[in-house]
Amino acid sequence: MSMVCNTLACFAIADAFDHSEINEVPQYQKEFPMTTTLYQRLGGADGIARLVDDIIATHLANPLVKTRFEKITDMAHIKKLSCEFLTTGSGGPQTYTGQGMLAAHKGMNISEQEFLVVVDDIFVALNKNGIDEDSKKDVLAILYSLKDQIIRV
Numbered sequence: 001m002s003m004v005c006n007t008l009a010c011f012a013i014a015d016a017f018d019h020s021e022i023n024e025v026p027q028y029q030k031e032f033p034m035t036t037t038l039y040q041r042l043g044g045a046d047g048i049a050r051l052v053d054d055i056i057a058t059h060l061a062n063p064l065v066k067t068r069f070e071k072i073t074d075m076a077h078i079k080k081l082s083c084e085f086l087t088t089g090s091g092g093p094q095t096y097t098g099q100g101m102l103a104a105h106k107g108m109n110i111s112e113q114e115f116l117v118v119v120d121d122i123f124v125a126l127n128k129n130g131i132d133e134d135s136k137k138d139v140l141a142i143l144y145s146l147k148d149q150i151i152r153v
């Protein structure tokens with residue numbers, strides 16, 4: 001009898017416990033039931049190309065950083081490298097062939113504010129392209145991890 005009572009008590013406790021929080025499935029896994037790479041969640045090669053176009057257009061329209069990007073002489077090359085960078089960094093099938101972040105930004109004296117503005121512009125592009133919240137957090141973590149190789153180097 002006491003065994004039955006214990007079992008019933010366990011069921012009662014289990015029922016009373018709210019599982020919704022620990023069982024919360026990230027948004028991207030609801031959309032893509034299998035595990036997906038960040039590369040897939042950014043829309044693959046086409047999605048990343050659209051993102052890079054929008055990121056550069058946003059920089060060129062932003063008074064806080066536009067002069068930095070207006071100076072670029074070979075924009076097609078920088079866009080190609082940016083696509084490669086995003087592809088490699090998000091687990092996609094392409095190898096980045098450009099310089100490291102330290103070498104690429106050395107001597108530019110990029111400020112903390114400019115770094116933040118560039119990150120904000122990237123978020124404008126991510127939002128415009130309907131990228132989900134979890135993937136945006138993944139991108140933010142990658143960008144933040146690079147700050148010491150970019151700011152005032």
Ligand code: HEM
Nearest residue numbers: 065068069072081082085098099104110114115118143150
């Ligand atoms: C937030 C993280 C950033 C990432 C991931 C990033 C990524 C890159 C990449 C992949 C390149 C091409 C490298 C190469 O030429 O081999 C590049 C170049 C460049 N970046 Fe960044 N960047 C970041 C932040 C910034 C900031 C904050 C600025 C200035 C406000 C900036 C200004 C530039 C400029 C002007 C170039 C082109 C240099 C040239 O003409 O060769 N970047 N960046």
